[in-house]
Amino acid sequence: MAPGVKFMTLLSSDADLAKQALAGSEDAYRVLVQRYAGPAVNLATRMVRDRALAEDLAQEAFARAFDRLASYNADYKFSSWFFQILHNITVDHLRRKRVPSVSLDELQEAGHPGFADPVRLAAPDAAAEHGQLSAALSAALAHLRPEYREVVVLRYREELSVEEIAGVMGIPAGTVKTYLFRARKEMADLMNTAGWGRPPVETPSGNRP
Amino acid sequence: MQTNPNQPWREWLEAEAQEREDAADAAFASLMAEAPRVEVSAAFVERTMSAVRSRRARERRLQWAARTVAAVAVAVTAAAGVWAGGALLADALANVLLAAVRGLLWTTEAMGGGLRWWAVLARFGSAIGTAAATPLSMAVLVALQVVGALAMYGMKQLLGDEQAAQEEARV
Structure with missing residues (x-):
């Protein structure tokens, strides 16, 4: 200051x-x-x-x-x-x-932090779940189209209303809702592909396999 | 460490699978809210403020330059206007005097053979055209058109900037 x-x-x-x-x-x-x-x-x-x-x-x-x-x-x-x-x-x-839509492989090869290949998103692991979850979410988000990424960040990180996002991006509020819906679905698919959607299986020691 | 089945990511994915949209949205919101925030350094803030300051200084310099150029342009235009206007006026006066003398002679001559109004009007128009269509007056007219076109272009640019600013203000 x-x-x-x-x-x-x-x-x-x-x-x-x-x-x-x-x-x-x-x-x-x-x-x-x-x-x-x-x-x-x-x-x-x-x-x-x-x-x-x-x-x-x-x-x-x-x-x-x-x-x-x-x-x-x-x-x-x-x-x-x-x-x-x-x-x-x-x-x-x-x-x-x-x-261009840089492939995530290229980003990873370039050593870019936080952009793991979404196909190989970090799978859930009890030992470092929070860190892996953040990395997996970041990677899934990075895989979306730019306008999907933008609506997700503005809505869920900056907590702007749908109408405010529509004003920021210059698109109808209905389109913002559609983008948010599709973005969430695509991210869920990516997370599920990486194994985050599987039901928890507890081992005798209390850890997931 | 034991996995908590009620974690937001699990709630979210389950809600998505079951197509419970409101629950999925709420769980996803809570999941994203927990994600780590991007940290920016104090150096970034200082760099930004420095950029703001230098931009403001540049804007002031540009404004000063624009005002100077505008003042010079106005002065030059006014001087040229006085010079060209004076020359035009003298030229026009001479032409008017000449036309008046010729008109008088022609009218006197024509009165002997009877007046035809269309011939009078044609002569009158021709005299005005001759008096007005000098190279200098044409040059002044072209210069005025160029100045007008430039002014329209400048106005369009200003209005465009203003419109963009108003669109941002509406959000």
């Missing part, structure tokens, strides 16, 4: 911070950046599957959001407004670069 950031600034709502930032307060905007840096990098990483690139895109989104603070309507959530800017930047990048 930069010196001089007032305690009240930390407690302020997003809308208040945006207003202060528009009036020239750099500290206020810094707090907004701190609040949304994680979600922004997370969303961008899920979309472009490259952490360094995701940080660049998130940084560009914060800079562009600052430029356009005057157009932010405080009656709506700052997060939705900001995610729309990030969405546009990321989609523009994907279109401009024509990023």
Whole structure:
């Protein structure tokens, strides 16, 4: 935290911070950046599957959001407004670069963390279940189409409503619901393929085989 | 370690298999909420704020440059307008005087043989055309059209940016 950031600034709502930032307060905007840096990098990483690139895109989104603070309507959530800017930047990048659907084998061969081959998702193992579950979920999520990944992250990680996601992505709410449904089903299929859907079999020692 | 059959992932997959959509959605939400969060370093925040600052400085420089260019353009256009306008006015006055003298002579001559109004109108139109269609006036008209087209293009760009900003504001 930069010196001089007032305690009240930390407690302020997003809308208040945006207003202060528009009036020239750099500290206020810094707090907004701190609040949304994680979600922004997370969303961008899920979309472009490259952490360094995701940080660049998130940084560009914060800079562009600052430029356009005057157009932010405080009656709506700052997060939705900001995610729309990030969405546009990321989609523009994907279109401009024509990023192909990189196979997960390639990602794994490139040593990319968290993107295991979904066909070989980590199977449940009692000893390290939580870590493996996270890895398996990440891998399953990475296997989805970019728009499915985006709706999953916005809905279940950033807790945006279907209508807010529709606004961010510029698509009808019904399409968002369809994407969420299909994304969940595809992830469940991948998890089941990896053995996560099998009923628990207890060994005499209490461990699963 | 014993596997808990009531873990969210098991609830989720079972609900999906049984097509209990609401239960599947709730279990999946709770599963995703438990997943580890992406951590960003303090350096990322500092880099971002630095980018914001330099962008703001660049915007200010651009605005200053745009205002300077606009002021110079207005001054040059005004000077050119005064010069071209003065020349045009003098030219037009000379032509009008010439046309008036010719018209007077022609009218005097025509009055002897009887007036035909269509001939008067044709002569009148021809005189105006001759007076207006000088190379300088054509150049001024073309220049005005070019300036108008550039202004329309600039306005379209500005409106496009404004529209994009308003669309973002609506979310």
